[in-house]
Amino acid sequence: MTDFSFSLLTGETGPLVKGARPDRLRVPLQGHRPVLAEGDQVLAGTLIAEAGDDRGDMHAPLAGTIRAVDRFAMLIETTDDGRAEPQAAPSEGGDILRRWLRSMGIDVRPLRRAPVLIVNAVPPEPGISIHDPLLRDYRKTVDLGLDTARRVIDHSRLFLVAARGNRANAFADCTVVHVPPVYPNGLDPLVVRAVTGGETLPGRHPDNAVILSVRDLYFIGRVMETGRPVTQTVMTIAGQNRLVHVGTPAGFLVAEAGGGVEDGDHVILGGLMRGIPALNIDQGVDKDTTGLHILSKTRAFVPVDGPCLGCGECERRCPARIMPGMISRCAEFKQFARTETFHIHSCIECGICGYWCKARRPLLQYIRLAKYELALLRSAIVPADTPANDQGRSRPADTRPEKNDA
Amino acid sequence: MLRPQRPILTVSMAPHVHCGRTIKGHMGETIIALMPAMVMAAMVFGMDAVRVMALSCAVAVTTEALCNRLAGRDPAVDDLHALLTGLLFACLLPASAPWWLVTVGSASSIGLGKAIFGGLGATPLCPPLVGWAVCRISWPKAMDTNTTMLGTTLPDPLQQLKFFGTDAVASLDPMALFTGHQLGGLGAVHIAALLAGGVFLLIRRHIAWEVPVAFIAGLLCTAWIYQLLDPAAHAAPLLHLLTGSAVFGAFFLATDPASSPIGRIPSLIYGLMAGVMVIIIRVYSIYPDGVPFAILLANLFTPLLDRIRPRPFGGPYTLTQEKEDQATCVKHCG
Numbered sequence: 001m002t003d004f005s006f007s008l009l010t011g012e013t014g015p016l017v018k019g020a021r022p023d024r025l026r027v028p029l030q031g032h033r034p035v036l037a038e039g040d041q042v043l044a045g046t047l048i049a050e051a052g053d054d055r056g057d058m059h060a061p062l063a064g065t066i067r068a069v070d071r072f073a074m075l076i077e078t079t080d081d082g083r084a085e086p087q088a089a090p091s092e093g094g095d096i097l098r099r100w101l102r103s104m105g106i107d108v109r110p111l112r113r114a115p116v117l118i119v120n121a122v123p124p125e126p127g128i129s130i131h132d133p134l135l136r137d138y139r140k141t142v143d144l145g146l147d148t149a150r151r152v153i154d155h156s157r158l159f160l161v162a163a164r165g166n167r168a169n170a171f172a173d174c175t176v177v178h179v180p181p182v183y184p185n186g187l188d189p190l191v192v193r194a195v196t197g198g199e200t201l202p203g204r205h206p207d208n209a210v211i212l213s214v215r216d217l218y219f220i221g222r223v224m225e226t227g228r229p230v231t232q233t234v235m236t237i238a239g240q241n242r243l244v245h246v247g248t249p250a251g252f253l254v255a256e257a258g259g260g261v262e263d264g265d266h267v268i269l270g271g272l273m274r275g276i277p278a279l280n281i282d283q284g285v286d287k288d289t290t291g292l293h294i295l296s297k298t299r300a301f302v303p304v305d306g307p308c309l310g311c312g313e314c315e316r317r318c319p320a321r322i323m324p325g326m327i328s329r330c331a332e333f334k335q336f337a338r339t340e341t342f343h344i345h346s347c348i349e350c351g352i353c354g355y356w357c358k359a360r361r362p363l364l365q366y367i368r369l370a371k372y373e374l375a376l377l378r379s380a381i382v383p384a385d386t387p388a389n390d391q392g393r394s395r396p397a398d399t400r401p402e403k404n405d406a
Numbered sequence: 407m408l409r410p411q412r413p414i415l416t417v418s419m420a421p422h423v424h425c426g427r428t429i430k431g432h433m434g435e436t437i438i439a440l441m442p443a444m445v446m447a448a449m450v451f452g453m454d455a456v457r458v459m460a461l462s463c464a465v466a467v468t469t470e471a472l473c474n475r476l477a478g479r480d481p482a483v484d485d486l487h488a489l490l491t492g493l494l495f496a497c498l499l500p501a502s503a504p505w506w507l508v509t510v511g512s513a514s515s516i517g518l519g520k521a522i523f524g525g526l527g528a529t530p531l532c533p534p535l536v537g538w539a540v541c542r543i544s545w546p547k548a549m550d551t552n553t554t555m556l557g558t559t560l561p562d563p564l565q566q567l568k569f570f571g572t573d574a575v576a577s578l579d580p581m582a583l584f585t586g587h588q589l590g591g592l593g594a595v596h597i598a599a600l601l602a603g604g605v606f607l608l609i610r611r612h613i614a615w616e617v618p619v620a621f622i623a624g625l626l627c628t629a630w631i632y633q634l635l636d637p638a639a640h641a642a643p644l645l646h647l648l649t650g651s652a653v654f655g656a657f658f659l660a661t662d663p664a665s666s667p668i669g670r671i672p673s674l675i676y677g678l679m680a681g682v683m684v685i686i687i688r689v690y691s692i693y694p695d696g697v698p699f700a701i702l703l704a705n706l707f708t709p710l711l712d713r714i715r716p717r718p719f720g721g722p723y724t725l726t727q728e729k730e731d732q733a734t735c736v737k738h739c740g
């Protein structure tokens with residue numbers, strides 16, 4: 001685990017490889033409302049679930065039969081080919097185009113009118129090089145995506161942000177901004193700061209700018225080119241970039257890359273600093289999954305439930321200039337409201353604090369827990385699908401008087 | 407769906423990699439940094455010093471184990487913090503310290519300094535200094551090197567300075583002081599050895615540079631100002647640095663992770679305050695060496711200093727409480 005480096009240099013990357021067809025797909029649903037049920041037949045590109053917000057609808061990546069539907073995923077057994085008819089893109093721009101893109105599975109949350117468009121070509125995490133082959137070999141598609149995005153955003157200035165030392169060919173009339181090739185410089189809030197100089201609270205949209213990654217542009221371009229919805233993601237697996245169907249089980253990808261998983265291993269969807277752990281090897285990849293890692297029991301970091309030493313190492317390394325140690329202490333004792341006095345909302349969830357903590361505390365986990373509990377605390381309505389014991393657990397904290405906050 | 411999944415994966419939250427450091431490693435390396443001073447102590451003060459160090463460590467570890475038991479916690483002796491605390495406390499004692507003094511002091515370092523505040527990381531004061539203060543105030547005679555180490559030819563510069571003035575220390579060779587030819591805490595007087603240990607800690611990044619640098623700067627500047635005011639009554643800055651437990655305090659006590667502030671500016675202010683206080687105590691108080699009390703006082707300011715924070719990313723923000731009214735209802739339930 002000590003051979004990990006924060007460098008974002010990608011070096012030479014090979015071409016984008018198309019993944020094989022798995023015979024089962026487990027398409028993840030993030031607050032999507034399924035429109036089809038168990039037993040239904042689907043073609044590749046059939047709408048299977050509608051998004052509750054601007055995240056983009058979910059379509060069947062491959063033709064097949066729906067075998068199971070639950071809150072978090074839809075299991076599709078794939079059969080032979082069969083594709084839904086392509087759709088024609090609207091000729092109007094603006095909101096009409098935006099709605100159409102949403103119905104084609106594009107996450108349109110960032111797409112708003114703004115004077116500046118920032119294209120993020122910096123690898124989001126070390127070891128993830130998804131942007132490189134897209135910028136190099138799929139230039140036409142990315143350019144088309146950029147033109148389409150312009151019809152919604154209507155920006156007057158364009159910036160391309162790349163890590164210094166990585167190859168990135170500029171677009172027409174764009175300013176190239178280089179950032180040092182070290183994690184976490186590829187995360188959106190820091191990329192926006194590198195361009196505009198202003199800091200935006202993580203999770204908010206910047207005031208006068210829109211940020212899209214090269215991958216976002218590529219998928220917008222693909223939708224325009226083919227008239228078919230996005231049902232794929234680009235992932236770096238063992239240094240190779242692959243175009244993978246959404247819902248492909250992690251185990252399938254591991255086998256394809258020639259690896260194996262044993263009991264006790266960690267399978268991580270995404271990068272090593274921010275990625276999501278797979279619950280089992282059947283878990284399907286999502287639209288925003290960027291990588292796949294397998295860590296053996298001995299190489300992976302497993303946090304311990306130890307006390308904070310107060311050494312300040314986390315605080316010294318934190319790019320958001322907050323005190324993760326103190327936030328974790330508050331969260332540990334369920335003083336969620338108090339985490340706000342330590343500016344929990346500024347955390348960009350980079351995971352750097354957890355990487356350096358000598359006490360090996362699960363700092364990012366505490367931070368995410370506190371953010372979640374705070375959201376529940378401040379919301380007037382407890383979500384209907386919160387398990388009953390959850391409500392009881394999070395509610396009393398807000399009635400507790402806050403003594404120590406001046 | 408409930409059939410067991412093979413293989414069974416481990417699920418843990420991001421980050422999935424770690425720098426590899428541990429608390430035990432931190433404590434262990436701090437003990438290693440103390441090694442040169444311990445060896446010097448054994449060479450200069452002989453078996454007496456070894457006896458004090460061994461007893462202090464043993465008592466500290468036993469007290470820690472007992473406290474863990476009483477509090478119903480998992481035993482935490484293997485993180486080496488108790489051992490380190492015992493060792494740091496021993497370094498502040500004269501080699502002649504009687505067994506009961508070592509026992510009481512070491513036990514109160516852990517008991518009063520650490521356990522009652524909630525253990526590792528929760529200590530508002532540097533634990534070995536708590537034990538030291540208990541002993542120094544309760545049994546000043548036994549803690550006094552001048553009265554207990556009559557059989558030696560080594561000078562005790564701070565006592566001489568206190569009671570006989572600057573003339574008495576004018577003849578002391580700074581080089582001899584630097585290599586530890588003086589009386590005082592059995593480990594705290596070996597300036598060269600401690601400096602080597604401190605540099606090791608800095609290089610291994612177990613301590614940050616701010617506290618020791620600010621501490622030494624504060625000490626030197628204040629001593630220099632006093633000397634400017636009245637050269638006849640006050641000793642040279644260098645003498646203040648090379649005597650007592652100044653260097654020991656700068657690298658090993660003031661940098662205690664839990665009781666020192668985090669953040670650059672707070673650390674600098676904290677170090678400066680402690681350094682300035684050392685000289686003020688040495689000049690005005692009845693205690694010849696001001697270092698332990700200076701650091702304890704500075705520790706008290708830590709929570710205040712910790713409030714000096716840079717602006718958080720994207721500005722301070724608080725989630726507003728949603729009102730329970732019609733509009734919210736419509737928003738949530740459609």
Ligand code: SF4
Pocket residue numbers: 314317318319320321322323324346347348349350351352353354363364367
């Ligand atoms: S994850 Fe940790 S290091 Fe990163 S911004 Fe949040 S608190 Fe700071």
Ligand code: SF4
Pocket residue numbers: 307308309310311312313314315324325326328356357358359360361363
């Ligand atoms: S790095 Fe870990 S032990 Fe150190 S202050 Fe942060 S949370 Fe506490």
